[in-house]
Amino acid sequence: MAGPNSSRLHQGSIDGFLTQPVHQVVSDNQANKDALMNTTLITFIGRTPKTSEGYRKTVYSIDGHRQPPSAFLGFNLKQYLKPDRIVILGTAGSMWDHLFEGDIDFGNDAENDRLELAFAVEESRVTQAMLDQIQPVLADKLGIDTHLQLIQVGTTLNEQIEVVELMSRHVDTGDQVQLDITHGLRSLPMIALLTAMYLRNLRQATIEGIWYGAFELRQDDITPVNNLQGLLQMADWLSAMHAYSKDGDYGVFSELLGEAGHCLKEAAFFERINNSAKAKQKLETWSIEGKIDQDPVARLFADELQQRIAWHRKGSRHDREQKLAKEYFKRGDYLRAAILALEAKISEELHQNREPDTRDHREEASKSLQAGSREFQTLSRIRNALAHGVRSPDKKIDKLLSDENSLATELQRLFKSLKI
Structure with a gap:
């Protein structure tokens, strides 16, 4: 050759x-x-x-x-x-x-x-x-x-x-x-x-x-x-943070944190069925037992994650529900924001009257708020219209649901008036 x-x-x-x-x-x-x-x-x-x-x-x-x-x-x-x-x-x-x-x-x-x-x-x-x-x-x-x-x-x-x-x-x-x-x-x-x-x-x-x-x-x-x-783990965390910012589901972190993430997954479930008390319990357990510092990649995101679940540190139920209502509003989840805002006012009513937090007492508090607050009535109608997905008999509400900017502006007004 x-x-x-x-x-x-x-x-x-x-x-x-x-x-x-x-x-x-x-x-x-x-x-x-x-x-x-x-x-x-x-x-x-x-x-x-x-x-x-x-x-x-x-x-x-x-x-x-x-x-x-x-x-x-x-x-x-x-x-x-x-x-x-x-x-x-x-x-x-x-x-x-x-x-x-x-x-x-x-x-x-x-x-x-x-x-x-x-x-x-x-x-x-x-x-x-x-x-x-x-x-x-x-x-x-x-x-x-x-x-x-x-x-x-x-x-x-x-x-x-x-x-x-x-x-x-x-x-x-x-x-x-x-x-x-x-x-x-x-x-x-x-x-x-x-x-x-x-x-x-x-x-x-x-x-x-x-x-x-x-x-x-x-x-x-x-x-x-x-x-x-290991660099791919950073990509996973960034994707999870993006997903959480979009829909507020802590469950996206569960696989990244292994056993330590199980409590987050459970907290996400309870929060999404509007059981903030149970969600708070799970998040408190995670904060103590999460051991996030043992994961070098997770450490990069620890502060941000802790800030995003800080609502559970609020002392009273109505404070926590108000915080969640605002968080869901920021993410554009208007139905969940309306639900939690209403529940926050009910919880606050029970707290001020020193009444037990039971189903019957919550129903009575809701009726009282409906009768005494026009803003609470309007927010309830918006919630119902969003939940059922049909045209509201209230033309004003129906018009709000045809434009996101109008709906967001009205919810902001109601939240401010109701001190959410």
Whole structure:
């Protein structure tokens, strides 16, 4: 095989990459598939510095385990993680030739295709057709389902979306996914993180790892490989906060907090059936037993979450219901806001008259308020119209329900007049 790269194309099997016969590797991976479902390793290949001896190599340490020296972490992760499929993504100028000459010895296999690829890499003109042609050779050596995927640099939104689409095309529903972002261009790790979120939501994929080999942090010639998968927990919390701001359901935090979140889920149930007393009990239990400080990601959101459930610290029932009424009004949940505002006035009436908080006494207090307060009557009619979803016989109320701004303005007026 002639050419400027021919001496390198025949060099160097690195111990550790192919320590088993191909048929044994395939057998082991089949057992892994049966036990753990399908696992896909998605890795980017960029371009490390190059000398006359080839691309720069380093010794990676994954979970404290030293790996054979390599220029491409994807091969190390393939050996360490034992995936069922590996997808390697790179641009037209990525070091595709290294896959066939640096860390694995291919002997004389596909010499012409490998040489053509090496020349194309030097001129940044690698095509998908070239990769498709040589892909089976690498798959045979690795012993698993292997895909080489050409991607754009990702400088425009359309190119970035295309990268997401290409990555997701190689992931089946329910897959376990390992992402390696070590060798991608600087923008690609961000795209990979967004893709991970996309895959979890649309493909129900489990993101087991987001791996990054930190060459700049190497010590004693050992490059640490960090798993950044925990960043997805921050995305989960942000999504949960958004959902809570929208509908006020604490239950969205329950899965994020594990056992500590069970009380929040129960509190959400009792609040949404207008049992603020029970909801208060559950939130007090969570505040004491939540142990949120043990979760480093949860700590980032602890203050915000505590503020959003601060209503339960109000001393009396009517104070708590007033606070909740205002919170639901802010979220645009006008029905629940009206219900809680009415219940707050009833609770306040019982409190001032020092009467027991029973069903009969609440009904009597409601009748008394209906008779003595025009604002209370109007709020009750609005509540009824919202609850039943039909046209109100009261034309004024019916007109309010045809325009959100008018309804919100009227509720604000009523709340102020009733001192909610």
